[in-house]
Amino acid sequence: MKIALTAALATAALGLTAATPEPTPAPAPAPVSRTEATRTVSAWLPWWDVExxxxxxxxxxxxxHTVSPFWYATDVDVDGGDGGAGVEVTRETGAGDRRIIDGLHAEGVxxxxxxxxxxxxxxxxxxxxxxxxxxxxxDALVGVATSRAYDGLDLDYExxxxxxxTALRERVRTGYNTLTTELCARLHALRKQCVITVMPRTEDAGQAFDYARLGRVADRLRIMGYNLHNALAAPGPLSSxxxxxxFVGYATAVVPRDKLEVALPAYGWNWTVGSKARATHVTAREAEALRRRVxxxxxxxxxxxxxxxxxxxADGERHEVWYQDANGAATHLAVLARHGVRGVGLWALGFEEADLWDAL
Known part of the structure; x- marks a missing residue:
């Protein structure tokens, strides 16, 4: 999950209980050009290493085709004067940097x-x-989307x-359907894209996300295809x-394939074997450099x-490192190809080895 991962990296460097009606069709966002259609990758841009x-x-x-800067966060407004029950959308360092927005737009991104x-x-x-x-x-989210020359908004609520x-989770699921239906309609009316990022949906995970409903209202559903083994779990692969x-089989059964993106990891975890301490985050570049150094x-x-x-x-402690590179990504991209999914995401820009782009 990116929330915990983001906090670690930065330190180091609500549902209606009754059934809701089907969403009313909203105006479509601006058409995608042929040039844009040939670009298949989106990627997140971390604010803590933006350059x-x-x-x-x-x-x-x-x-x-798209870059999503990690620039905004929904949080409790402790200064709201209502006992801390208020909610606000805050800005990360450098949020809204017009130089970056204009620079990416100049390249057709x-x-x-x-x-x-x-x-x-x-x-x-x-x-x-x-x-x-x-x-x-x-209203606050639409305010973010219209505060700069943005092309839309990516909601990553984890x-x-x-x-x-389970009852509380169902209320989250139903309420989130309502929120995203309303938000996407507002964004589409402004001819802006509505992207929703979700966790992988399997038999025992991701149940808070209603893929079918989210897939109907959003332009793209981004699935975080990583953290199968997280920093607090036993050592193991980030994906398999x-x-x-x-999860791709489930997603393609309920969401149109052209709306799906599966985000690959460009990072890893370095576990100290036998320790209960949180594993150390390493980018793919750092992991490969470490492998060569040791x-x-x-x-x-x-x-x-x-x-x-x-x-x-040097202290005699044994470490186990799992990460992702171009070779591993190729095996996972083959799964996407078998299921007819062309859209790929990347967490995150600046983490990956150069060879990964050849695989993408």
């Missing part, structure tokens, strides 16, 4: 900034089930899904071909289709 990511985007602009959120399920349900507060939140309470087969042999795990290696540090 590296921006240079990376310009260098590969011919393959990028659309700019669709991402809004994350830090509200857990109870707080999000309180927001989504209150029509006045929900409308105010949609923390609200972190609950084992079997996992891709499961003299570990290159190995591509056949079962998952991802590279990994082990080493012992």
């Amino acid at each position: 590296t990511g921006y240079r990376d985007a310009l260098a590969h602009a011919d393959r990028l 659309k700019v669709v900034p991402t809004v994350t959120e830090s509200l857990y399920a109870p707080a999000m349900v309180d927001l989504l089930e209150d029509p006045a507060r929900r409308t105010a939140h949609v 923390r609200m899904t972190e609950t084992e309470d 071909t079997a996992w891709y087969e499961e 003299g570990a042999p290159y190995a591509l795990d056949a079962a998952s289709g991802t590279p990994h290696f082990t080493y012992v540090d």
Whole structure:
């Protein structure tokens, strides 16, 4: 999940209970040109290393149709005068930098900034089930989309899904359907794109997201195809071909293929074996440099289709590193091809090795 990952990196460098009606068709966004249609990759731009990511985007602009700067966040407004119950959309450092927006536009790349959120399920349900507060939140999001020459908005709401309470999760799911239906209609009326980022939907995960409904109202549904093993889990691959087969198979059964994007990881985790401490984040570039520095042999795990290696540090502690590179990405892209999914995403610009672009 990018919320936890974003917090670690930055430190280091609500649903209607009754069934809602089907969404009313909204005006379509601006048509996609033939040149844009040949570009199949979107990528997130991290605000904490924006210059590296921006240079990376310009260098590969011919393959990028969209860049989503990680610039905005929905959070509790502690100064709202209502006991902390208010919600606001805040700006990250450098948000709205016109130099970056204009530079990407000059290369034919659309700019669709991402809004994350830090509200857990109870707080999000309180927001989504209150029509006045929900409308105010949609107004704030539209305000972001119109604050610059943006081409749309990417909603990446993850923390609200972190609950084992099935009833609460269903309220999140239903309320989020309502929120996104209203937001996408407003964005489409402005001829701006509505992108929704979701977690992989499998038998035991991603249940808070209604793929079918979200796929009807959004222009694109971005699936985060990473963090199968996260920083607090046991060491293992960030993604696997079997996992891709499961969630891509589900997604293509309920969402039009031309609306789907599957985002690949360009990072990894460095676990200290036997420790309960959080694994250390490494970009793909850093992981490969570390592998070479410690003299570990290159190995591509056949079962998952991802590279990994082990080493012992100066303190005698054993480490296990799993990450993603061009070879691993090729195995996962093959799964997308088998399911007819052409759209690919990347988390994140500046993380990847140069060879990955050849695979993309």
